[in-house]
Amino acid sequence: MTDKLLKMAETKRERVKAGVARRRAKEKRFRFYGIASISMAFAFLIVLMTTIFSEGYTAFFTTEIELQVDLSPEALGIDGDETDPKVLMGASFRKVLRQSLRDEISVDGRKQRRALYSFISNGAEYDLRDKVMADPSLIGQTITYWAQAGDNFNQYNKGNIKASTPEDGRQFKNLQIEWYDELKKEDRVRTVFNTKFFTNGDSRDPELAGIWGATVGSFYTLLVTLALSFPIGVAAAIYLEEFAPRNRATELIEININNLAAVPSIVFGLLGLAVFLNVADLPRSAPVVGGLVLTLMTLPTIIISSRAAIKAVPPSVRDAALGVGASKMQMVLHHVLPLAMPGMLTGTIIGMAQALGETAPLLMIGMVAFIVDVPSGPLDAATALPVQIYLWAENPEKGFVENTSGAIMVLLAFLALMNACAVIMRKRLERRW
Incomplete structure (x- = not known):
């Protein structure tokens, strides 16, 4: 009987060891697959950046x-x-x-x-x-x-x-x-x-073509986008989190906001073409129209990030403000909003970075036109940096090939700078509760 029990225990021990060995082997394979996936993605990124840099640095x-x-x-x-x-x-x-x-x-x-x-x-x-x-x-x-x-x-x-x-x-x-x-x-x-690459507008001659006109156009477009999307997005987030009643209408609005964040950007371009150009009769190819279209596109991102920042504020802050006699509006504006502002700004910067790299909606509203003059205001005809890259990529001349890669490098630098600002702002301004 004792021998039989010993054999059973030994068999069970061997099964446990075999199971542990299999589990460890699976963990090693999973770790290997993860490292291999990251390495492959990093290798593709290096190849992409090397190709862009090797073709684009001569544009400077x-x-x-x-x-x-x-x-x-x-x-x-x-x-x-x-x-x-x-x-x-x-x-x-x-x-x-x-x-x-x-x-x-x-x-x-x-x-x-x-x-x-x-x-x-x-x-x-x-x-x-x-x-x-x-x-x-x-x-x-x-x-x-x-x-x-x-x-x-x-x-x-x-x-x-x-x-x-x-x-x-x-x-x-x-x-x-x-x-x-x-x-x-x-x-x-x-x-x-090549200073002309940074100071000139577009040109039919590759050696004279520059990104300044497109950069100014992008600046005015993002200025309009920021001026509209940030206050509207923050106000919508505050209302939905602090004042809106919890009913089916509110749930429907929240679902639609989340769905709009996944809508392809070209759909917003079609909406801008139908409403802002055909109905409102705003000037075609103007940064103000591009800003309006990109505002519609970035609003869901800003609203979602702002709501998450408001939710992160502890309820005790609200209770303390109300307990000392503050009204609900005072509680929101004087206590909740300042504490949630770092997260809101981070989401806004990420939304602006997304808007900076958009091309499809701007193509739909006519910002693909050949614009030589640098715009002097948001109502002047202009193009944007991603659209300028798209236009140059269609030209077969060697000069435009290097200009395309050079402009991509500048655009990536702007995007990296904006994302770095978002990360630094989040690190410095975030509060742990």
Whole structure:
């Protein structure tokens, strides 16, 4: 009998050991799967960021060519007062730039001249004109001028166009490469920081296109969004948490708010197109319309986060305020709202970051238009940074490819900054009860 009991105990012990071993093996596999999933996601993120950075960092640099430019009145075609801005506006700055190129490199025929003239950006003549208008004493001199290079010259200098590519497969031809080598040997080509990428609006020429117009458009759009969504969202959250009766109507409102947070953003764009443009007749492509659409989209996020912040305030705070004679409105405004404000602000910043990266609703209200001028107000025609990226991504030119990646880098930097602000604000302002 004793032997039988011992065998049964030994068998049970072995079963327990086997079960523990299986459980530990499952835990190890689960841990391995979790680490593998995180590692895979991190690897994809690294590949994505590396691809964007490798294609986009060159957008922050541009190429310039040194030229000896004759600014004599005869070369500029000036006949009148050389200090008169109207006279200088009509001067032939393109002509003197092209002549300086021909003085450096000899060409034969119209085709070669056209190929040579493409070395200079279309914006170089306007930069030279602005420089002369700022200092009219340059008239009559021969100056050393660093002219911005055209797109193909710029891309070849950056290495985005390879000489090893067959000539039929690239726009920068062999003869142009010979001219480039000649200028490079004479140290007349340099790479500088591309300030125009951050100060210009959109352009048909990749080397002149910038993100400033889209950045200002995004700023006005987010300004309208913040001015409307924050007070409305906070007021709605306070009403639902502190004043609304608990009935079916309130439950229906809460369900709809939660459902709106999951509605695709393009639906809000269609709503904005139907209501704000077709019915209210607001200006198309204006940041004020974009702000209204993004307000509708971000309101559920702000309301949900604000309600969670209000719920986190202990009931004892409310009871204490009411106990000393405060009205319910005073209790909410003077005690609950200040304590819940950090969480509300965190949710608002996250909602603004989401709005900053939205493209689909803005496409529906016409902010996809080609806008060169920088908007001066929320009622002017404008585009937004995500829409600008979408527009550039459709262009096959090498310059727009790097501009697209460069703009994505700037957008990601803004998003990371806004999310970092939300995290820092939550850490510094949150209270533990």
